[in-house]
Amino acid sequence: MTLARLDHALETGALTLPDGARIVFLEPSPDADLGSLSGLDLTVQQNFKPAFDLFEAMGLPVTTDAAGPADIVHVTLPRSRELARGLLAKAEAVAAGGLVIVDGAKTDGIDATLKFAKDKVTIEGQTSKAHGKIFWFTSGTAFEDCALPDPAPVASGWFTQPGVFSADGPDAGSEALIAALPKLIKGRGADLGGGWGFLTKHLLDLPGVTHIDLVEADQRALNCARLNLTDDRVALHWADAATWGVAGSLDWVVMNPPFHTSRTPDSSLGQNFIRSAARLLKPKGTLVMVANRHLPYETTLATSFAQLQELEGDTRFKVLQADQPRSSDKPGRARRR
Numbered sequence: 001m002t003l004a005r006l007d008h009a010l011e012t013g014a015l016t017l018p019d020g021a022r023i024v025f026l027e028p029s030p031d032a033d034l035g036s037l038s039g040l041d042l043t044v045q046q047n048f049k050p051a052f053d054l055f056e057a058m059g060l061p062v063t064t065d066a067a068g069p070a071d072i073v074h075v076t077l078p079r080s081r082e083l084a085r086g087l088l089a090k091a092e093a094v095a096a097g098g099l100v101i102v103d104g105a106k107t108d109g110i111d112a113t114l115k116f117a118k119d120k121v122t123i124e125g126q127t128s129k130a131h132g133k134i135f136w137f138t139s140g141t142a143f144e145d146c147a148l149p150d151p152a153p154v155a156s157g158w159f160t161q162p163g164v165f166s167a168d169g170p171d172a173g174s175e176a177l178i179a180a181l182p183k184l185i186k187g188r189g190a191d192l193g194g195g196w197g198f199l200t201k202h203l204l205d206l207p208g209v210t211h212i213d214l215v216e217a218d219q220r221a222l223n224c225a226r227l228n229l230t231d232d233r234v235a236l237h238w239a240d241a242a243t244w245g246v247a248g249s250l251d252w253v254v255m256n257p258p259f260h261t262s263r264t265p266d267s268s269l270g271q272n273f274i275r276s277a278a279r280l281l282k283p284k285g286t287l288v289m290v291a292n293r294h295l296p297y298e299t300t301l302a303t304s305f306a307q308l309q310e311l312e313g314d315t316r317f318k319v320l321q322a323d324q325p326r327s328s329d330k331p332g333r334a335r336r337r
């Protein structure tokens, strides 16, 4: 997604943004072309580390918790309904009497959000473009009761928060991975894309595990992990797993890698995680991962590791073990964040 809907609303004159206005973008897509908005005082709020880094590299002020007052707050609608409503509450708090612009795809529920908003505020304008809608209203306190709840235990006892992966409780793929986990895993390792900590918590039960780096890009998920994991063998990192860490430093990596960008399936995410695991592992290191059966990871695994076997599987998931990373995956230089 670019800012096609905002651009369209501005180009058609449906919406105008006064020169010099202070505008806060709440969690825009990483490919949003904010550079096209000249003459405005921009701030970006980002919770997802790779996107945070990207906007920062563009020279924009980026924060994980925007503060007001702003003249205008632009909300990019996320997939989760509760998170979307939480961002509307945040937008009103930051705009404090200014304009709130809500921008989203049909597949992310913009129509339902517009309907919800119409019951609470007067919609001052709206346009449709790029399989979605953008609408705006003057902020007040209408969404005060929609604030994103703090992390709290779900039925299974885990702390999660709306909007994080598998917010209702453990993911079935991760449960399959735990059931098949080789008990011989020992030493220092990492849980890449560790979410709110389900895999790490189970890895701590293995007697030979001495240290776990949980690497997660979603700061809200990491805040939940902090509540689920109190063992001092765990270090939490808000980082992009594709670039994090020191090459050749780990005995093992365990992961249930991401496979979606918003709603779009994207196997390149998991493939990047596999290459990163190979880079991070010592020459005799082991990767154990779970994936949906249909995801095409075997070629990347065979290129990155000398040995590959399937430990467990059914029609939905495959649990794969890869050993002996090939040295070509180690650039010899890496950074720790």
Ligand SMILES: C[S@@+](CC[C@H](N)C(=O)[O-])C[C@H]1O[C@@H](n2cnc3c(N)ncnc32)[C@H](O)[C@@H]1O
Binding pocket: 050, 165, 166, 170, 171, 174, 192, 193, 194, 195, 196, 197, 198, 199, 215, 216, 217, 218, 221, 239, 240, 241, 242, 255, 256, 257, 258, 259
């Ligand atoms: C399939 S979920 C697995 C979560 C957790 N390990 C579990 O078992 O429930 C993948 C996780 O990777 C995270 N993620 C996505 N892209 C990432 C990146 N570039 N670096 C680190 N984490 C990422 C997501 O936020 C999500 O929490």
